[in-house]
Amino acid sequence: MMDSIKWLTVYDMMLCLLNLFLLIWYAWPVAKRCRWIDFMPSLGIVIAVASIWSGDTTLLAIAIYSITAVVFLCTLKRLFKPRSGANEPRRILFSVIRAVLCASSILIMGVAIQSAGELRYNPVSDWSDLSYAEAFVRLNERFADEYPFGEWKKIDWGLMRSKYEPIFEQADRENDKVLYYKTLRDYLFSLRDGHVRIANEKLYAGNPIFKEEVGGGFGLSTLQLDDGRVMVTLVLKDSSAERSGIRLGAEILKWDGMEAKNAYNSTVWTDSPPTNQNENINRGRFMVRAGVGREVKVEFRNQGAEQIKKATLQAYDDQFETLKKTKVSIVKGAPPVEGKLLSNGYGYVRITSFLANTAEMPEVSLASLFSSSSVPDPVDLLSDWLKLFEAKHVKGLVIDLRDNPGGEDGIAVRMAGHLVKEEKLYGYASYYNRNLRRFAINYGEDYTIKPSEPHYEGNIALLINGRTASSGEGLPLVLKGQPNVTIVGFTGTNGSFGVKTSPIEVVMPEGYIVESADGRSLNEDHIIQGDGDYTGRGGAVPDVIVPLNEQTFKEKYVEGQDVELRYAIDAMERRAVEVR
Numbered sequence: 001m002m003d004s005i006k007w008l009t010v011y012d013m014m015l016c017l018l019n020l021f022l023l024i025w026y027a028w029p030v031a032k033r034c035r036w037i038d039f040m041p042s043l044g045i046v047i048a049v050a051s052i053w054s055g056d057t058t059l060l061a062i063a064i065y066s067i068t069a070v071v072f073l074c075t076l077k078r079l080f081k082p083r084s085g086a087n088e089p090r091r092i093l094f095s096v097i098r099a100v101l102c103a104s105s106i107l108i109m110g111v112a113i114q115s116a117g118e119l120r121y122n123p124v125s126d127w128s129d130l131s132y133a134e135a136f137v138r139l140n141e142r143f144a145d146e147y148p149f150g151e152w153k154k155i156d157w158g159l160m161r162s163k164y165e166p167i168f169e170q171a172d173r174e175n176d177k178v179l180y181y182k183t184l185r186d187y188l189f190s191l192r193d194g195h196v197r198i199a200n201e202k203l204y205a206g207n208p209i210f211k212e213e214v215g216g217g218f219g220l221s222t223l224q225l226d227d228g229r230v231m232v233t234l235v236l237k238d239s240s241a242e243r244s245g246i247r248l249g250a251e252i253l254k255w256d257g258m259e260a261k262n263a264y265n266s267t268v269w270t271d272s273p274p275t276n277q278n279e280n281i282n283r284g285r286f287m288v289r290a291g292v293g294r295e296v297k298v299e300f301r302n303q304g305a306e307q308i309k310k311a312t313l314q315a316y317d318d319q320f321e322t323l324k325k326t327k328v329s330i331v332k333g334a335p336p337v338e339g340k341l342l343s344n345g346y347g348y349v350r351i352t353s354f355l356a357n358t359a360e361m362p363e364v365s366l367a368s369l370f371s372s373s374s375v376p377d378p379v380d381l382l383s384d385w386l387k388l389f390e391a392k393h394v395k396g397l398v399i400d401l402r403d404n405p406g407g408e409d410g411i412a413v414r415m416a417g418h419l420v421k422e423e424k425l426y427g428y429a430s431y432y433n434r435n436l437r438r439f440a441i442n443y444g445e446d447y448t449i450k451p452s453e454p455h456y457e458g459n460i461a462l463l464i465n466g467r468t469a470s471s472g473e474g475l476p477l478v479l480k481g482q483p484n485v486t487i488v489g490f491t492g493t494n495g496s497f498g499v500k501t502s503p504i505e506v507v508m509p510e511g512y513i514v515e516s517a518d519g520r521s522l523n524e525d526h527i528i529q530g531d532g533d534y535t536g537r538g539g540a541v542p543d544v545i546v547p548l549n550e551q552t553f554k555e556k557y558v559e560g561q562d563v564e565l566r567y568a569i570d571a572m573e574r575r576a577v578e579v580r
Helices: 004-009 011-028 034-052 059-074 094-115 132-146 159-173 177-189 207-213 261-264 279-286 321-325 366-370 378-392 409-416 470-479 551-559 563-579
Strands: 221-226 230-235 253-254 295-301 309-314 335-342 347-351 397-400 427-435 438-441 460-463 485-487 502-509 513-516 520-521
Touching: 004 094, 004 427, 011 034, 011 059, 011 094, 034 059, 059 094, 132 159, 132 177, 132 502, 177 207, 207 563, 221 279, 221 321, 230 261, 230 321, 253 261, 261 279, 279 321, 295 409, 347 378, 366 502, 378 409, 409 485, 438 551, 460 470, 460 563, 470 485, 485 563, 551 563
Parallel strands: 347 397, 397 460, 460 485
Antiparallel strands: 221 230, 230 253, 253 295, 295 309, 335 347, 427 438, 427 520, 502 513
């Protein structure tokens, strides 16, 4: 409780002290009447109005305002009808009710303060009326103080200003909205953090700059192998690519006059903030995009063929089909946890997100087998599958976290309780404290994993990829190193494990809303965990790295095999042999 006080604003502190005094005063039968106390609730209203005027409308503040308003209304008649002398005799029941109400209000206020770190006031900065350059400078200055990973990534904010400010100034002089937008994106993406973005840019729904630059597709998507070769992962039926003879699994040798590898690595457009782990996939999606009508010369070799072919492709308006087919999204209404028994005797659970599913559930789901609730708790879904696997004596458990974008850390913590033998720290949440003017741990948030039933003790394989992000990275990070756990993937997780409770929010010119995580997760040594550092290292690293070579590419993208799942089963089979 005492630690939580440091997250209150000055107004919050004043109101809490005032309300505490008044509630104790009115709860306790006092014979003496002090006229000046009758005016104190009005003072509380003045302070509350000033706080609202400053912009604080957080849930924490609203709870405190509500108590202030109730105290004022309940004592309003004292302003106009002061009492003289001692209190008149009161009935015992009335005194008890008054005491209970005051005590309840104190309790509510205490609960609110306990949550002050998570619900704290983090003001929205509105710089939409400034010039492009002035707004950028303000944004850069706020990030210099409040961005959680500035030191971790060794960001030189002065250098950032000197690099980007002249470009924003040019955009101002020329009134170039396109240059401004692209420079803002470039600046934000240079932080290489999955939580830093333009929250309202709506790329696929009416963004004219995005449409002009990459609104045209050629009917294919690509991916670069470990050895640098660029391969085709998708070919749309009746597309320009298919009509030119390009087939699934083909190798692109040259693209638009450049060696395919160079064209791939020079691709800058993307629909999500780049990190070291997801950049390769996104470059493959966007290398083969262009403005509608653009012609591109390509050289390619189809799988199994020796002949190199040449073609000229023309970009057409495909309504972003290749991008949408290769973009990860959460299916509305789908359960966040699904599972099955594999034919080889292993259990399989796929966790698509760590979000409580409030949408209508499909008619057929695991929930109907175990519960009458139409909206089951995701942790209960996992628990039910573990019970089933236990009854079936599965040989091991595969937990699929691929493409999991995250959600609520609390859900990840509770799920982890079914997979650990003893209490374990998930992470401390650390935020920028406006009173201390530095980052501080919020001890009011309890992210301790506590063992719970049913408890799975067998071999576990976690499947991850570069799109496993945010709280989706939590299980791999906390379970890594356990003797019964193996992490498997082509790459590590995204490396964007930032905490997002009261995000940094800035309204920029042209109405763009810039958003960033406001906190960082610390391990037991108070060191940042999960997020990529200045070298790009971050996230959970696989124990078994699946090579992205010609063979695994063919199996996964041409034949449709689940390569990572096979590697996971093989790893658990080897572990079982070692134990015997």
